[in-house]
Amino acid sequence: xxxxxxxxxxxxxxxxxxxxxxxxxxxxxxxxxxxxxxxxxxxxxxxxxxxxxxxxxxxxxxxxxxxxxxxxxxxxxxxxxxxxxxxxxxxxxxxxxxxxxxxxxxxxxxxxxxxxxxxxxxxxxxxxxxxxxxxxxxxxxxxxxxxxxxxxxxxxxxxxxxxxxxxxxxxxxxxxxxxxxxxxxxxxxxxxxxxxxxxxxxxxxxxxxxxxxxxxxxxxxxxxxxxxxxxxxxxxxxxxxxxxxxxxxxxxxxxxxxxxxxxxxxxxxxxxxxxxxxxxxxxxxxxxxxxxxxxxxxxxxxxxxxxxxxxxxxxxxxxxxxxxxxxxxxxxxxxxxxxxxxxxxxxxxxxxxxxxxxxxxxxxxxxxxxxxxxxxxxxxxxxxxxxxxxxxxxxxxxxxxxxxxxxxxxxxxxxxxxxxxxxxxxxxxxxxxxxxxxxxxxxxxxxxxxxxxxxxxxxxxxxxxxxxxxxxxxxxxxxxxxxxxxxxxxxxxxxxxxxxxxxxxxxxxxxxxxxxxxxxxxxxxxxxxxxxxxxxxxxxxxxxxxxxxxxxxxxxxxx
Amino acid sequence: xxxxxxxxxxxxxxxxxxxxxxxxxxxxxxxxxxxxxxxxxxxxxxxxxxxxxxxxxxxxxxxxxxxxxxxxxxxxxxxxxxxxxxxxxxxxxxxxxxxxxxxxxxxxxxxxxxxxxxxxxxxxxxxxxxxxxxxxx
Numbered sequence: 001x002x003x004x005x006x007x008x009x010x011x012x013x014x015x016x017x018x019x020x021x022x023x024x025x026x027x028x029x030x031x032x033x034x035x036x037x038x039x040x041x042x043x044x045x046x047x048x049x050x051x052x053x054x055x056x057x058x059x060x061x062x063x064x065x066x067x068x069x070x071x072x073x074x075x076x077x078x079x080x081x082x083x084x085x086x087x088x089x090x091x092x093x094x095x096x097x098x099x100x101x102x103x104x105x106x107x108x109x110x111x112x113x114x115x116x117x118x119x120x121x122x123x124x125x126x127x128x129x130x131x132x133x134x135x136x137x138x139x140x141x142x143x144x145x146x147x148x149x150x151x152x153x154x155x156x157x158x159x160x161x162x163x164x165x166x167x168x169x170x171x172x173x174x175x176x177x178x179x180x181x182x183x184x185x186x187x188x189x190x191x192x193x194x195x196x197x198x199x200x201x202x203x204x205x206x207x208x209x210x211x212x213x214x215x216x217x218x219x220x221x222x223x224x225x226x227x228x229x230x231x232x233x234x235x236x237x238x239x240x241x242x243x244x245x246x247x248x249x250x251x252x253x254x255x256x257x258x259x260x261x262x263x264x265x266x267x268x269x270x271x272x273x274x275x276x277x278x279x280x281x282x283x284x285x286x287x288x289x290x291x292x293x294x295x296x297x298x299x300x301x302x303x304x305x306x307x308x309x310x311x312x313x314x315x316x317x318x319x320x321x322x323x324x325x326x327x328x329x330x331x332x333x334x335x336x337x338x339x340x341x342x343x344x345x346x347x348x349x350x351x352x353x354x355x356x357x358x359x360x361x362x363x364x365x366x367x368x369x370x371x372x373x374x375x376x377x378x379x380x381x382x383x384x385x386x387x388x389x390x391x392x393x394x395x396x397x398x399x400x401x402x403x404x405x406x407x408x409x410x411x412x413x414x415x416x417x418x419x420x421x422x423x424x425x426x427x428x429x430x431x432x433x434x435x436x437x438x439x440x441x442x443x444x445x446x447x448x449x450x451x452x453x454x455x456x457x458x459x460x461x462x463x464x465x466x467x468x469x470x471x472x473x474x475x476x477x478x479x480x481x482x483x484x485x486x487x488x489x490x491x492x493x494x495x496x497x498x499x500x501x502x503x504x505x506x507x508x509x510x511x512x513x514x515x516x517x518x519x520x521x522x523x524x525x526x527x528x529x530x531x532x533x534x535x536x537x538x539x540x541x542x543x544x545x546x547x548x549x550x551x552x553x554x555x556x557x558x559x
Numbered sequence: 560x561x562x563x564x565x566x567x568x569x570x571x572x573x574x575x576x577x578x579x580x581x582x583x584x585x586x587x588x589x590x591x592x593x594x595x596x597x598x599x600x601x602x603x604x605x606x607x608x609x610x611x612x613x614x615x616x617x618x619x620x621x622x623x624x625x626x627x628x629x630x631x632x633x634x635x636x637x638x639x640x641x642x643x644x645x646x647x648x649x650x651x652x653x654x655x656x657x658x659x660x661x662x663x664x665x666x667x668x669x670x671x672x673x674x675x676x677x678x679x680x681x682x683x684x685x686x687x688x689x690x691x692x693x694x695x696x
Contacts, residue, residue: 117573132629207575338673447581556598559581
């Protein structure tokens with residue numbers, strides 16, 4: 001059938017069966033709109049591929065080959081399933097350690113470490129601002145001794161990847177981990193350590209910055225440079241898209257704003273004289289898996305194609321590995337409901353499905369009780385099994401990129417790419433991501449999108465099952481996880497003990513060196529390594545840096 | 560004509576997720592309530608000082624980090640100390656039912672948990688603070 005014939009048949013369909021249906025009945029909605037605000041047509045056909053000038057070789061190609069739309073590995077899940085790496089962390093190092101061991105026993109092949117808020121913003125557990133926060137949302141790490149507890153007895157031969165959710169204090173946590181691996185004789189080639197280390201997104205959506213943007217980016221770049229040169233197997237930066245989405249963005253903004261931040265980091269490393277082909281193969285991207293199955297899968301595919309083209313055309317990358325977008329995917333947080341929590345299992349399954357159809361390399365699934373608290377063991381087991389069922393029973397991992405060629409999905413992939421590129425141009429014209437952040441552009445866009453989403457839920461336009469439709473009288477008391485309240489006291493007494501046994505003079509010496517290197521713009525990692533080895537605490541090191549760099553104060557009116 | 564209701568909104572503790580509180584701020588503003596949003600990393604001292612300085616009628620606090628039992632009681636205490644217990648406190652976030660009961664016993668008016676609509680919050684604010692702004696006859 002030629003395009004002309006399809007066009008005629010399409011007309012016949014619209015004027016015939018569709019018109020007849022619409023005379024007697026109507027569609028469920030006046031408008032069908034995607035999460036990125038693209039209008040969704042009644043049907044997609046070869047006419048749509050024609051309209052987007054779809055060219056198989058140019059737009060898709062083959063997996064493992066530029067432009068990588070279909071996947072970064074030639075055989076994808078026919079070779080290996082993705083790394084299954086649930087987020088875990090709470091209490092003291094040994095509490096998180098217990099959960100890591102449980103998860104490895106349950107069959108996951110990596111883990112994602114969450115730290116508590118004081119650790120993430122450089123306060124020791126005995127700091128006044130840490131009160132009530134110690135060990136609540138992640139593991140409390142005050143000193144290298146806590147880092148040792150985190151990894152005690154972990155069977156590293158079973159671990160493919162460790163993802164660490166640390167940003168403002170990434171130099172300190174990295175140093176602690178390096179010391180622990182050295183001390184325990186753990187070969188750093190055996191597994192991939194991935195650091196989040198994306199400080200820019202903190203200013204716009206996550207809020208766990210410490211210092212102002214410029215010195216923070218310098219620290220982040222120090223970490224990247226240090227890892228590139230010393231730990232080539234590690235990923236020292238994970239460009240964050242998922243947090244932007246969590247804050248309310250559309251899928252297009254999720255990708256666009258994340259890439260805008262990535263451009264800043266890449267430029268900074270290149271300014272230090274490192275080659276793009278030395279950096280890019282070590283970058284990772286953390287992307288979300290949300291509701292809207294086809295748009296999410298298309299988002300992943302578009303991200304790979306955009307990234308490949310960006311690396312090649314904007315940054316002149318030559319190494320095939322530089323063009324590959326290594327995607328770590330996490331299913332969404334905000335779609336989870338406190339109402340009828342079992343429904344969340346279905347939501348997470350669909351979101352995870354999108355990630356698998358999208359072709360991510362590492363995945364974590366959220367848990368049915370996470371609208372209420374960090375997950376129980378039971379809930380996290382269901383989340384891991386979700387991944388196992390999809391991997392082993394669903395059939396979708398039997399071939400590579402099964403959605404390719406779908407008229408709908410290829411159109412969406414194209415639309416997302418176009419819209420992202422438009423945003424990137426806009427942000428470039430603004431002066432780049434730092435400028436956009438300082439002027440509140442991202443923050444306002446996010447607040448606007450979040451508000452629109454909320455309005456749609458409250459008007460019923462967007463159905464949230466159990467919340468604005470199919471509600472029940474909620475009475476089930478779900479057993480939710482509670483962090484041991486003794487954690488804070490325990491950490492404080494450990495700090496006191498540590499301070500009484502360590503060599504205070506040595507600590508002072510190493511902290512002086514941190515200060516000097518911070519002031520003299522030397523790479524901060526060697527001095528921080530010495531500091532953690534002398535048992536300086538995360539708070540003490542961060543305080544030195546606060547003294548040198550100052551603290552960031554947000555402009556709270558960007559909404 | 561009665562004066563506008565003045566509400567201070569804030570994040571408290573170290574958590575930085577401000578999507579929810581910003582949505583609430585906008586919804587209250589759209590409903591004609593005057594909102595002063597002071598942002599992230601606010602301590603109980605900073606919150607009570609700002610509330611008194613801005614002469615607000617009420618304080619709305621977002622806590623998602625689990626630190627609510629350290630934060631709310633301290634704010635209630637400080638307001639009492641500074642003779643400002645007429646400023647009423649409410650909040651929302653990730654706060655389990657047993658803690659909500661305890662907080663209410665301490666004088667927190669209401670805690671809004673996941674799934675609450677902004678319409679409910681607007682309604683609550685209007686009903687709670689309406690009388691304070693009735694014209695004096």
